[in-house]
Amino acid sequence: MAGHSKWANIQHRKGRQDAKRGKIFTRLIKEITVASRMGGGDPDMNPRLRLAVDKATENNMPKDNIERAIKRGTGDLEGVSYEEVRYEGYGLQGAAIMVDCLTDNRVRTVAEVRHAFAKFGGNMGTDGSVAFLFKHCGQLVFAPGTNEDKLMEAALDAGADDVITHDDGAIEVITAPYELSTVRAKLERAGFKAELAEVTMKPTAETEFTGDDAVKMQKLLDALESLDDVQEVHTTAAIAGG
Numbered sequence: 001m002a003g004h005s006k007w008a009n010i011q012h013r014k015g016r017q018d019a020k021r022g023k024i025f026t027r028l029i030k031e032i033t034v035a036s037r038m039g040g041g042d043p044d045m046n047p048r049l050r051l052a053v054d055k056a057t058e059n060n061m062p063k064d065n066i067e068r069a070i071k072r073g074t075g076d077l078e079g080v081s082y083e084e085v086r087y088e089g090y091g092l093q094g095a096a097i098m099v100d101c102l103t104d105n106r107v108r109t110v111a112e113v114r115h116a117f118a119k120f121g122g123n124m125g126t127d128g129s130v131a132f133l134f135k136h137c138g139q140l141v142f143a144p145g146t147n148e149d150k151l152m153e154a155a156l157d158a159g160a161d162d163v164i165t166h167d168d169g170a171i172e173v174i175t176a177p178y179e180l181s182t183v184r185a186k187l188e189r190a191g192f193k194a195e196l197a198e199v200t201m202k203p204t205a206e207t208e209f210t211g212d213d214a215v216k217m218q219k220l221l222d223a224l225e226s227l228d229d230v231q232e233v234h235t236t237a238a239i240a241g242g
Contacts, residue, residue, distance in 0.1 A: 028061060032049065032070060036071075037081075040074065047178035055198075087101070088128070093209070096134070100201075158190070161174045173187070206238040
């Protein structure tokens with residue numbers, strides 16, 4: 001058992017993500033393009049592309065948009081070339097933050113990320129300064145009230161790495177990063193539908209934020225997430241509201 005407010009934290013984060021749906025197509029197109037360039041344009045042979053295409057489909061992206069992004073990645077269509085870059089730093093109370101970007105101009109991106117950290121009370125760190133505080137994995141979260149024993153049995157049969165039950169009843173299933181789609185499909189066939197399913201950098205420990213500090217920390221995270229070149233922001237801060 002762990003994490004007394006896991007469900008509240010997940011619902012809060014989902015709500016904020018839903019409010020930013022205007023940017024999600026742009027981010028998904030970038031991810032599909034880069035995944036295709038790195039691993040080829042066949043989702044069945046490219047686990048990273050499979051995840052990106054699944055997410056695009058879930059978000060109702062038109063099939064033509066997906067196919068064009070794949071063709072730009074494989075070079076069949078002209079397009080901007082993006083590179084992956086990760087920045088690390090700290091927020092309030094020393095909470096760790098990792099910022100994953102896809103950019104066509106690294107100089108612009110680092111300036112924008114550094115400015116956001118400085119403006120909202122954070123500090124940029126060096127490469128590797130906080131990465132050790134996170135684990136790259138697939139994460140599926142199930143609502144409180146889910147049958148723990150049956151889900152655990154189904155998850156382990158499906159090839160999951162771990163099942164974590166939290167104090168509030170939420171259940172997390174952890175997978176290898178690119179096994180997420182496979183495990184998720186098997187669990188859905190067994191009757192278990194996750195409220196959240198993503199490949200993420202999962203913090204190995206979290207810092208709970210409440211009150212004014214929660215508001216200030218959220219402003220920093222929002223400022224980073226709002227940058228055009230930013231794909232994902234990962235943090236050890238757990239903010240249930242604010």
